[in-house]
Amino acid sequence: MRRLVTLPERGRLIVSTDLQGNVGDFERVEEVFEHAAERPxxxxxxxxxxxxxxxxxxxxxxxxYLGSYYRGDSKRLLEKAKALADRHPGRVHYLLxxxxxxxxxxxxVAKFFPDEARRLEELLGPASTRQMKGWMRTWPFVAVAPKAGIVMLHAAPHAAIESASDLDKLPLDGFLDLTLADNGARAILAALLWARTTSSERAYSFLKAILPTAxxxxxxxxxxxxxxxxxxxPLLCVSTSFGCFDGDKLYLDWDLSEPVTSARDLARDGLHPLHPEAPPVYRDTDD
Ligand SMILES: [Mn+2]
Known part of the structure; x- marks a missing residue:
């Protein structure tokens, strides 16, 4: 299974992070993307x-601490996410x-329910659960914008990989059986999906494995x-939705043909408020 998506070298790049069932914020991301997609x-x-x-x-x-109020509706969010991907074939990528x-x-995972996956699968019922699992099994782990030099992933780039093809070999299963076989692969996937931060050295080594110029x-x-x-x-952690007040939520909008120089510059020039009309609570708006 290919776990790295290589994006085109021109056009707009829109990036959103964790939504956690927030349908309203997904709809806003969708609107930003579909507006950008109208460009030639x-x-x-x-x-x-x-x-x-x-x-x-x-x-x-x-x-x-959860920011602006919403009621999570993962079922509806998944339906909308699937419909959006179907409307724009090859242009919408959900990372695992x-x-x-x-x-x-x-x-x-136990965030709001002791077993979040069980809760959602009960809401979906068996047929939709099977469909969802089949879909999620195909989701990539990493996306790269080669000309811009931007690598995207779920968590901090702490995983010890030597090349992009290392990602393709990682099994999704096996986290529950505690045999020593594949322990290395499990550690890599755990780092990819759970690391909150990492050292510059580990991060650059990860970037180099994906794309030397990233x-x-x-x-x-x-x-x-x-x-x-x-x-x-080179770490840029972005919060588009979950845990933030509306006025602090940010997404990335960047030209795929424009090389970035640093996380600091990308943050300054590429991040935009998801809800420009909402007042910032924590966000520093000095510049
Ligand atoms: Mn997470």
């Missing part, structure tokens, strides 16, 4: 995983996150309450 050179959309598994809380149970992995062989890794998984975080070069 076209556009591609990359959503870096964790589309599913959101809170189903009442407004008065909602804790402040740890929450999708929980449906196709990964460890149980300059920045864009990912989510963690919540950056001000919309993005740069722990150090």
């Amino acid at each position: 050179e076209g556009a591609v959309l990359v959503i870096t995983g964790d589309l599913v598994h959101g809170p189903e809380l009442a407004p008065d149970e909602w804790p402040d 996150g740890n929450h999708e992995h929980a449906h196709v062989g990964g460890p149980v 300059k920045v890794a864009v990912y989510g998984h963690d919540v950056a309450r001000q919309g993005f975080a740069i722990d150090r070069e």
Whole structure:
């Protein structure tokens, strides 16, 4: 299975991170992408995983740390995501996150329910569950924009790989059986889907394995309450939806033909508010 998607060298690149069942935010990402796709050179959309598994809380149970209120609806989000990909063949890429992995062989995730995957599969019923699993099993782990020099993945680029083809060999299953065989592969996949940060050295080594000229890794998984975080070069952690207030949510919009120089420059020139009309709460708007 090919786990690396190589994007075109021209057109717009739209990137969103974790949605966790937030249909309203997905619709806004969809609108941004479909508007960009109307340009003559076209556009591609990359959503870096964790589309599913959101809170189903009442407004008065909602804790402040979750940002703006929404009611998670992963079922509807998946239907919309599939429809969007079908409308734009080869132009919409969903990367596997740890929450999708929980449906196709990964460890149980317990965020708002003791077993998030079971909760969603109960809502879907057996036929749709089978369909969803078949689809998610094909999702790539990494996308690369070769001319821009941007690598996208779910979590921080901490995985020890030597080449892109190492990604293709990683089995999704086997996280629950504790034999020593394939322990190395399990560690690589766990790092790809769970690492919150990493050293510059590990990150550059990951980028080099994917594309020697790559300059920045864009990912989510963690919540950056001000919309993005740069722990150090070449790491750009973006929060498009989950855990943020509406005015702090950011997405990436970049020209695929424009080489990036650093995470800092990409953040300054490429990040845009998902809800420009909403007031920022944590986001620094000085420049
Ligand atoms: Mn995640």
